[in-house]
Amino acid sequence: MTSSVKQQVSEQEWQTRVDLAASYRAVAMFGWDDLVFTHISARVPGPEHHFLINPYGLMFEEVTASSLVKIDLQGNKVMDSEYEINPAGFTIHSAVHEARDDAKCVMHLHTAAGIAVSATKEGLLPLSQQSLFALSSLSYHDYEGVALNPDEKTRLVADLGETNFMILRNHGLLTCAGSIADAFLAMYLLECSCQIQLKAQASGQELIPIPSQILAGIQAQAKQVTRSAGGSLAWPGILRKLDRINPGYDL
Numbered sequence: 001m002t003s004s005v006k007q008q009v010s011e012q013e014w015q016t017r018v019d020l021a022a023s024y025r026a027v028a029m030f031g032w033d034d035l036v037f038t039h040i041s042a043r044v045p046g047p048e049h050h051f052l053i054n055p056y057g058l059m060f061e062e063v064t065a066s067s068l069v070k071i072d073l074q075g076n077k078v079m080d081s082e083y084e085i086n087p088a089g090f091t092i093h094s095a096v097h098e099a100r101d102d103a104k105c106v107m108h109l110h111t112a113a114g115i116a117v118s119a120t121k122e123g124l125l126p127l128s129q130q131s132l133f134a135l136s137s138l139s140y141h142d143y144e145g146v147a148l149n150p151d152e153k154t155r156l157v158a159d160l161g162e163t164n165f166m167i168l169r170n171h172g173l174l175t176c177a178g179s180i181a182d183a184f185l186a187m188y189l190l191e192c193s194c195q196i197q198l199k200a201q202a203s204g205q206e207l208i209p210i211p212s213q214i215l216a217g218i219q220a221q222a223k224q225v226t227r228s229a230g231g232s233l234a235w236p237g238i239l240r241k242l243d244r245i246n247p248g249y250d251l
Contacts, residue, residue, distance in 0.1 A: 005066035006078070012045040016064035017237075019180040020052055020105075021249040024063040026184065026238050027246055028110065032191060033060040034110040038172070039089035042180055043097060043104045049073055052095055055083030055092070064251045073098050086149055096176055098158065105174035105183035108186035113194040114173035123167055124193060126210040127200055131193035132218040134186075139163040143170040165190050181231030183239070 006014055020042045027033050027040070036057055044050040052068040054060070070079040075090045089108070096106045117124055126135055141159040144152050160166055164186055166174040173194070175186035200207055242249065 010045065015054060016045060016180070017068050018040050018250045020044055020064050020068060021065045022242055023107070023180050023184050024054060024060040025246050025249045027107075028060040029242060030188075030191075032109050032111050032187075035059065037086070038109050039086065040105065040107045040180075040183070041089075041093040041094055041097065042106075044070060048078075049097070050078055051093070053085050053093060055081070056089075057083065061246055064249055066251060074189040085214070088146055091148060091150065091153060091186070092156065092174070095156050096174075098153075099174060100160070101156040101178075102153055102178055104178050105180040106174065107175045107183045107187050108168075108172060108174045109187065109191070110172040111194070113198055114191060115171065116198055117194040118167045118169050118171060118173070123189075124192055125197055125207075126215050127207060128193055128196045128210075130189050130196065131191065132210065132215060134165045134190045134193050135215060136218045137163045138167065139166045141166060141168045143168065176233070179231060181235035185231035185234055188234075 005017075009017070020040060023040050036059060039053055041053045043049050043050060046205070050070055050072055052070055053065050054063050055069050058067065067081075067083065069077060069081045069083050069085050071085060072078050073094050075085065075087065075094065077085075092108055093106050096103050123140060124131055124134060124138060126132060139159050139161055141156050144155070160174075160176075164176055167190075168174060173187065173190050175183050175190060177183040177186055
């Protein structure tokens, strides 16, 4: 199967498949996965509006470049695959891909820390340096139940706007970016921010929020420090670690 898929797609698509499969395994490596649920999708390079998503039923640490399913914006498979996709995952991801041409990768997770913060009225607080990067481009979307209703797509896209970080109330976290590496780094920052916040709140000590004037200027600082997210700087190291712990994503 590996050789047949690789032979059927362009070199650019195969590289996207390899990076996307690696991102699934990296999510599992960091302990952010939720069995077979949640998804990471990536736009397939080329004029067609096709994207890749995980085969429903595989654990994240099992996803490979050749097992990813290629679909269109209507959820139809555009390349033969023995696997199906999760319709709830399609609803969220297709909405973002259709509305945001710059969102080449969309990552949605159900981490315990992310859901816990999403269930608090104040949401993400400016308590850490990591949180400032997320707060510079953060939106919220209210919970509407399991994401199976196509009508929710309009409201989700409206709430997302031009932001790259989203907290889905009572549900989880979402990031989008122009590359898989940048979407992964954005999720790392958002998830880390949630973990830090919960630990600080659990201490029972008085919290020190970051001053509002620093928060106001973080958008320009974020671009400078991360070089427009800068996921490409961290990505090679993540791949090296994956190759030691869970190789085979490029098959």
